Amino acid sequence: MRKISDLFKQELQVINIGLVSFKESLEDVGIKVIQVDWRPSAATDDATKDALQKLLGTK
Amino acid sequence: MAVKGILREGEYYDSVTLMLVARDVLAMEGVDDAAVVMGTDQNKSILETSGILLDMFKNAIDSDLLIAVKAKDEATCDAAIQKATELLMSRQSKTQETGEYMPKSLEGAVDFLPDANMVIISLAGKYAGDEAMKALKKGLHVMLFSDNVSIETEIELKQYGKEHGLLVMGPDCGTAIINGAPLCFANVVNRGDIGIVAASGTGLQEVSAVISNEGVGISQAIGTGGRDVKKDIGGIMFIEGIKALEEDPETKYIAIVSKPPHPEVLEKVAALIKTEIKKPVVAILLGGDPKVVEEAGAIPANTLEEAGLIASSFSKGKSMDEFKQLLEEREKGLLNLAETESKNKTATQKFVRGLYTGGTLCDEAMLISRTIIGEVYGNAPLNPQFKLEDSWRSKENTFVDLGEDEFTVGRPHPMIDFTLRNKKILEEANDKEVAVILLDVVLGYGSNMNPGDELNPIIKQAKKSVEADGRNITFVCTITGTDKDPQGRGKVKQQLEDAGAIIMPSNAAASKLASYIVKNLGGAR
Numbered sequence: 304m305r306k307i308s309d310l311f312k313q314e315l316q317v318i319n320i321g322l323v324s325f326k327e328s329l330e331d332v333g334i335k336v337i338q339v340d341w342r343p344s345a346a347t348d349d350a351t352k353d354a355l356q357k358l359l360g361t362k
Numbered sequence: 363m364a365v366k367g368i369l370r371e372g373e374y375y376d377s378v379t380l381m382l383v384a385r386d387v388l389a390m391e392g393v394d395d396a397a398v399v400m401g402t403d404q405n406k407s408i409l410e411t412s413g414i415l416l417d418m419f420k421n422a423i424d425s426d427l428l429i430a431v432k433a434k435d436e437a438t439c440d441a442a443i444q445k446a447t448e449l450l451m452s453r454q455s456k457t458q459e460t461g462e463y464m465p466k467s468l469e470g471a472v473d474f475l476p477d478a479n480m481v482i483i484s485l486a487g488k489y490a491g492d493e494a495m496k497a498l499k500k501g502l503h504v505m506l507f508s509d510n511v512s513i514e515t516e517i518e519l520k521q522y523g524k525e526h527g528l529l530v531m532g533p534d535c536g537t538a539i540i541n542g543a544p545l546c547f548a549n550v551v552n553r554g555d556i557g558i559v560a561a562s563g564t565g566l567q568e569v570s571a572v573i574s575n576e577g578v579g580i581s582q583a584i585g586t587g588g589r590d591v592k593k594d595i596g597g598i599m600f601i602e603g604i605k606a607l608e609e610d611p612e613t614k615y616i617a618i619v620s621k622p623p624h625p626e627v628l629e630k631v632a633a634l635i636k637t638e639i640k641k642p643v644v645a646i647l648l649g650g651d652p653k654v655v656e657e658a659g660a661i662p663a664n665t666l667e668e669a670g671l672i673a674s675s676f677s678k679g680k681s682m683d684e685f686k687q688l689l690e691e692r693e694k695g696l697l698n699l700a701e702t703e704s705k706n707k708t709a710t711q712k713f714v715r716g717l718y719t720g721g722t723l724c725d726e727a728m729l730i731s732r733t734i735i736g737e738v739y740g741n742a743p744l745n746p747q748f749k750l751e752d753s754w755r756s757k758e759n760t761f762v763d764l765g766e767d768e769f770t771v772g773r774p775h776p777m778i779d780f781t782l783r784n785k786k787i788l789e790e791a792n793d794k795e796v797a798v799i800l801l802d803v804v805l806g807y808g809s810n811m812n813p814g815d816e817l818n819p820i821i822k823q824a825k826k827s828v829e830a831d832g833r834n835i836t837f838v839c840t841i842t843g844t845d846k847d848p849q850g851r852g853k854v855k856q857q858l859e860d861a862g863a864i865i866m867p868s869n870a871a872a873s874k875l876a877s878y879i880v881k882n883l884g885g886a887r
Contacts, residue, residue: 304527305501305528306527306606307503307527307528307529307603307605308606308607309527310479310480310503310540310541311540311581311582311606313477313479314477314541315480315543316475316477316478316480317480317482317543317545318468318471318481318482318497318502319482320468320481320482320483320485320493321376321482321483321484321507322376322377322378322484322507323379324808325482325507325545325546325808328544328807328848329543331807332542332543334543335475337463337464337465337471337474337475339465339468340465340466341485342372342374343400343424343425343489344425
């Protein structure tokens with residue numbers, strides 16, 4: 304089984320979702336990091352989500 | 363007065379970028395109020411309260427960019443909107459110029475970086491939980507910087523993490539150091555044999571910086587988010603973190619850092635230390651009863667600095683006696699300095715005003731000061747009876763945490779944006795009862811990159827402004843950080859000393875010095 308302490312033996316490689324500055328600072332210290340170009344999808348907007356759920360009969 | 367705005371569909375920017383743009387627009391002459399935000403319901407309600415919710419914004423959705431400006435006339439509004447769009451475009455082209463590939467989803471990112479093992483999430487709280495669970499299900503460790511994640515989601519994520527051997531740091535985890543990498547708001551510290559588990563962000567930063575400045579170092583510093591040690595979460599990650607450090611061969615000593623945990627959580631932590639942890643443990647539970655962990659075999663510390671110094675002494679192979687001697691010498695130095703600084707004050711000057719950007723540092727300062735000068739006022743005081751009626755108006759001895767929500771709505775955190783504190787410094791200096799102004803400066807990634815350049819002229823200006831009526835204000839500063847930080851502790855220290863401030867090696871020392879001066883001046887309760 305995987306353990307948290309296994310992480311400490313690996314090279315840290317990061318996926319960053321959100322503030323770009325966190326990616327930039329990791330690059331600055333030589334860590335491999337990739338930025339996700341995340342944006343809210345229509346389905347994650349609360350009002351749209353509600354409407355969609357009503358429409359699909361899941362609410 | 364005119365109000366104008368624009369809405370741009372599907373144009374998304376992160377919150378820090380938006381707030382920095384808004385700050386620049388607000389600084390324009392003739393601009394009374396400005397907002398550059400995404401069209402979430404929460405943002406719309408803030409705009410409504412400020413009277414700048416234009417009709418065209420009412421049906422906006424989360425993925426719409428809203429820019430609203432209130433200014434002296436329409437031309438100024440137009441100029442301000444133009445400036446905001448230009449600033450945002452320059453940010454966008456900066457990202458495009460690098461030409462790097464940016465996947466649209468976590469799945470895409472994993473395809474591109476198949477050996478990724480950590481996901482950092484700093485989205486709005488309502489999206490963060492889903493992304494965190496997706497990451498965990500892909501076998502990735504998670505650092506969740508976002509707050510406003512529900513307790514139920516936090517429990518679900520942490521249970522999953524525990525069962526699958528994955529770290530879940532946060533929600534509301536501002537800092538961590540994993541495999542030597544400073545994550546989010548973290549300091550660049552020496553690597554070494556001391557492991558930290560912390561349920562307090564600035565607490566972790568202060569302890570790790572003290573250790574690094576002592577010439578020893580950190581193996582891992584795991585943040586859990588403050589809520590982890592509350593009853594609902596039950597210390598899930600705090601406990602898993604300690605276990606992971608026990609298993610880690612690079613870690614020889616463990617420091618645990620927290621505001622007082624829930625008694626049930628504290629019992630669990632103590633039981634773990636007693637039965638499973640063979641490595642020496644130093645515990646700082648700010649304001650909590652250290653007896654339980656002491657009985658379990660941990661060494662209790664009174665301050666964050668002490669926790670760092672005790673762990674450092676172990677790492678250097680020094681005895682507790684040597685550590686106590688060091689502490690006594692520092693205490694004598696503080697008392698002498700307080701004596702000198704008490705001599706140049708007028709009869710009206712009695713009180714201290716602490717203007718903090720770090721929440722835990724503010725708490726620690728109040729805990730220390732309370733033992734020397736009695737209860738202090740604040741916006742988040744230790745004793746609820748000492749809550750300021752108006753957080754913007756200090757009285758007697760006051761410590762304000764400028765990172766609290768009341769000060770941060772619509773603006774960047776005060777560790778990044780000094781505008782608000784600079785204004786407060788000048789206001790406090792104007793108060794004839796003020797003898798000492800106590801400030802924290804937190805260095806590291808994520809924080810303001812030029813704190814010395816910003817604070818130096820303000821301190822000079824404040825000092826000069828009181829000269830006319832024969833007053834002298836003592837500025838006491840603590841700098842949490844190291845020379846390896848991008849700002850460089852030594853450089854910032856020099857800049858603040860050049861302005862006439864006294865720089866202490868820790869927040870504990872700074873709080874003590876400020877309190878001893880107040881006590882000498884008769885300002886204690």
